[in-house]
Amino acid sequence: MTLSLEQIQTILQQEDLLREFITPETWTLHAPFAQTFEKISYNSREADAATLFFCKGLNFKQSYLEQAISQGLTVYIAEQPYEVEAKLAIIVTDIRKALAVLSMAFFDYPQEKLQLIGITGTKGKTTTAYFLKEILAKATGQKTALLSTLNTTLDGVNYFKSELTTPESLELYEMMATAVSNGMTHLIMEVSSQAYKVERVYGLTFDVGIFLNISPDHIGPIEHPTFEDYFYCKRQLISNAKQVIIYDQLDHFELLQEITDQKNLPLYTYGSSQADYPVQPTGPLSFALNSTQDTLNIDSDYTIRLAGDFNKENAAAAVLAAALTGADLESITQGLAQALVPGRMNLLVKPDGTHIYVDYAHNYLSMESILGFAKKNHPNGKLIVVTGSTGNKAESRRAGIGQAIGEYANIAILTSDDPNFEAPEKIAAEIKAAIKNPTVTVKEEFDRKKAVTEAIALAGPNDAVILAGKGTDAYMTVKGEDLPYEGDFKLAEQLLK
Known part of the structure; x- marks a missing residue:
């Protein structure tokens, strides 16, 4: 895997x-000399003479570039020139876009060797991705890779924990190239709003x-x-797909x-009786x-192992995508x-x-779905919820979690959920402030293990306990x-034993 200055200029x-292009002698629109790079990176600790180094990130400092140069780096790419002793600076209008298009070229356009399915929506992406996988x-025959919020597999069998819902573009194309070299034919990706926001x-x-749903989330500074x-x-996913499921x-x-x-894209809808493929629950x-016109030949009865009508809809989206990609x-x-x-x-x-019920519910839409489901299935019992909210991101979720609790729950135990650098007490106070129903008993226990233990101990035969957020x-x-x-x-399983 290499990339030449001539290729970089063309792309x-x-x-x-x-x-x-800026050298110590001249400014030009043409690559001023021949050079081939064997590595591309935005990590100064990895840079050397064979590296094309990208100066990117909100927290980028010139000292990072200076460190890379001290390790032998001669060429960097950035949105502005720096006062450093480099052989060449490649100046671009958008460093993130440049990283994306040069990464796909460096890894020899692996996306063209895979059937690529992208899934977006406020909730249900991971469920749909796992159904489809x-x-x-x-x-x-196990030739399907997966990039999800939870886990990633590049060989269809072995999984590792994901760092981002959608990886940075350099890592994304490196992962795709690995999937191709592992013999994968399909790749399923969750595509976050941030992935389009920051050009990944x-x-x-x-x-x-696939576009599942939309409601306010990830809104904050x-x-x-x-x-x-x-x-x-x-919705940029819709504009960048060959065919669409909504x-x-x-x-x-x-x-x-x-x-x-506008883009003359084939569109397949699922859901209500007016959709191309109505989803009809036939049992729990x-x-x-x-369908009135079953163009995909998928009219059938289906069973799943997850509760809730919304999971039947997620399953339907997966069925349509599978049919469109050859299953x-x-x-x-x-x-x-x-x-x-x-x-x-x-x-x-x-x-x-x-x-x-153990679920990753973490915003109004997902909390409302699982609490509504539990209420419907346990009409004569109490609903006991254990939840918190993540710190240092998506602050707007907290009010939505509180709102859903107020609409359905009888008892809420507010606890820790990846508080990071925020105090879990502060996060809990913001959730509590949004619980407008005075009949809800609100407790606080910031040791999550104790909170789960208490909730299960409080519950009786007709009751439902919802452990939300951590899964x-x-x-x-x-x-x-x-x-x-x-x-x-695992904790609840241990407690039951």
């Missing part, structure tokens, strides 16, 4: 990103784009300033439909697809029936009949450190 000019694994997927086209900005970034009851559906019409863990009906039905999603509506039952996570982020934690599911 940057094609994308209208090149400002100029199980289906395509069966259809392709700039220039990337998906074979299939660190991420999106407004809902409009959040939704604008989300939930027909999604807010602002008409706007997404306008985009598909089953549904049917019955046969037998693989679809069998794969879906076997799929499990870590931390998504996992159910445990106490010997006395108490139901314990199967085996860590708790506190002051920048990932400290060991059993995970809600």
Whole structure:
């Protein structure tokens, strides 16, 4: 894997990103000499004479570039020249876009060797991704890679913990190249709004784009300033897909439909009776697809292992995507029936009949869904919720969590959930302030293990306990450190034993 200065010039000019090449002697629009790079990086600690170094990031300092030069670096790429002794500075209009297009070239455009499915939405991305992974694994003989919020697999079998929902562009194309070298034919990706906000997927086209839903989330000073900005970034997936699957009851559906019409993209809808593929629940863990024109040949009865009608809709989205990327009906039905999603509506039952739901619910929409489901299925019992909210990001979620608790719960135990550098007491106070229902008993216990233990002890045969936010996570982020934690599911399982 290499990249020459001549290639860099051509790519940057094609994308209208090149400002100029600067050497100690001249400014020019043409590569002033021949050089080939064997590495690309934005980490100064990795840089050497064979590296093209990207000066990127809000916290970038000239000292990082100076460190790289001291290690032998001669060429850097940036949005501005720096007062350093370098052989060449490549100046671009947008360093993030440049990183994306040069990374795909360096790794020899691996996306063109894969069937690429992108999934976006405020909630349900991971569930849909895992449903689809199980289906395509069966259809392709384990030749399906996955990049999800929870875990990543590049060989279809072995998983490791994901750092970001959508990796930085350099790592993204490196992972794709690894998947290709591992013999993968398909890759499923969750695509975050931030991925479009900061150009991680700039220039990337998906074979299939799935849009599940939209509601306010990730709104705050660190991420999106407004809902409009959040939704604008989300819907870039539609503009960058060859064919599109959309939930027909999604807010602002008409706007997404306008985009598909404008770009002449094939659109497949699922959901209500007016959709191309209506989703008809037929039992607690089953549904049917019955289309008036079954162009994808997927009308059938399906079973899943996750509770909740919203998971049937997520499953339907996965079914459509699988069909569009070559899966046969037998693989679809069998794969879906076997799929499990870590931390998504996992159910445990106490010997006395108490139901314990473990879910990653972390905002209004996901909390409202799981609490509404629990209320419907336990009409004569109490709903006991254990939850918190992550620190130092997405502050707007906290009010939504409190609102959902006020609408459904009887008892809320507010606790820690990756508080990071914020005090969990402060986060809990913001959730509590949004619980407007005075009949809800609100408790605080910031040792999460004690909070889970108390909730399960409080519950009786007709009651439901909802452990929201942590799922199967085996860590708790506190002051920048990932400290060991059993995970809600494992902890509840131990308590039941």
